[in-house]
Amino acid sequence: MLIVGNWKAYVESKAKAKALCAGARRLGAKGVHEIVIAPSFPYIGMLAPLRPSVKDVPALGAQDVSITVGGAKTGEVTAGVLREIGVSYVIVGHSERRARGETDEIVTEKARHVLAHGMTPIICVGEADRDPEAQYLKFVRAQISSVFAALTPKERLSVVVAYEPIWAIGKTDLEAITPTDLAEMVLYIRKVLADFMPGRANQKVRILYGGSVDADDVRSLATGTLVDGFLVGRASTDVADFSALVKAIS
Numbered sequence: 001m002l003i004v005g006n007w008k009a010y011v012e013s014k015a016k017a018k019a020l021c022a023g024a025r026r027l028g029a030k031g032v033h034e035i036v037i038a039p040s041f042p043y044i045g046m047l048a049p050l051r052p053s054v055k056d057v058p059a060l061g062a063q064d065v066s067i068t069v070g071g072a073k074t075g076e077v078t079a080g081v082l083r084e085i086g087v088s089y090v091i092v093g094h095s096e097r098r099a100r101g102e103t104d105e106i107v108t109e110k111a112r113h114v115l116a117h118g119m120t121p122i123i124c125v126g127e128a129d130r131d132p133e134a135q136y137l138k139f140v141r142a143q144i145s146s147v148f149a150a151l152t153p154k155e156r157l158s159v160v161v162a163y164e165p166i167w168a169i170g171k172t173d174l175e176a177i178t179p180t181d182l183a184e185m186v187l188y189i190r191k192v193l194a195d196f197m198p199g200r201a202n203q204k205v206r207i208l209y210g211g212s213v214d215a216d217d218v219r220s221l222a223t224g225t226l227v228d229g230f231l232v233g234r235a236s237t238d239v240a241d242f243s244a245l246v247k248a249i250s
């Protein structure tokens with residue numbers, strides 16, 4: 001499975017960043033799962049130079065990327081910079097970014113920059129609430145379609161989709177999605193992907209789940225749901241918690 005630790009802004013100490021990084025490397029070294037950490041930009045800069053000679057850093061992800069390319073753009077961190085420093089995955093369109101005004105169009109443009117620089121975009125989608133008429137399915141379909149319609153068939157193969165219902169983010173495992181609902185959603189997302197990638201092609205797109213995943217619920221969410229991995233927030237920012245989570249599905 002692909003397990004991505006989204007540190008968000010939880011980590012505010014170099015020592016902690018280094019400890020989490022070393023822990024993630026140990027987990028990845030077992031070769032059972034692909035482990036990616038997504039620190040804040042400065043910590044990417046701190047950890048990246050350790051690779052590959054020291055072999056002390058797992059694959060690096062960024063939590064966001066600029067919509068711009070280089071030039072007179074104060075404060076922006078471009079895909080070119082991320083690629084150059086050794087980032088392989090970029091989270092795009094996280095609901096915490098969308099809440100600050102990031103539209104589907106912006107998400108699409110960012111994804112294209114990421115792909116153009118040879119990195120893998122992790123496109124986050126997910127509804128704020130579930131309604132009895134299941135309009136949320138249309139909402140998720142629109143989020144996915146907006147990105148996939150703009151990509152070439154070859155680019156589509158490199159995308160990861162993270163289903164992160166906003167109602168389940170940052171809560172306890174008691175409020176996470178049920179395995180049954182997750183299984184349904186993964187099937188639904190595959191169906192949406194199949195509109196753009198018929199046949200077996202859409203199987204190349206990995207579908208992650210995120211939203212209050214921890215050591216207590218990860219096993220049930222990984223079993224029988226056909227999910228390809230997890231995007232983990234809070235539980236990825238404690239060495240013991242993250243290790244317990246990964247071990248629970250190893």
Ligand code: PGA
Pocket residue numbers: 006164168169170171210211212213231232233234235
């Ligand atoms: P959480 O966050 O695991 O803390 O719920 C997941 C995410 O927002 O990526």
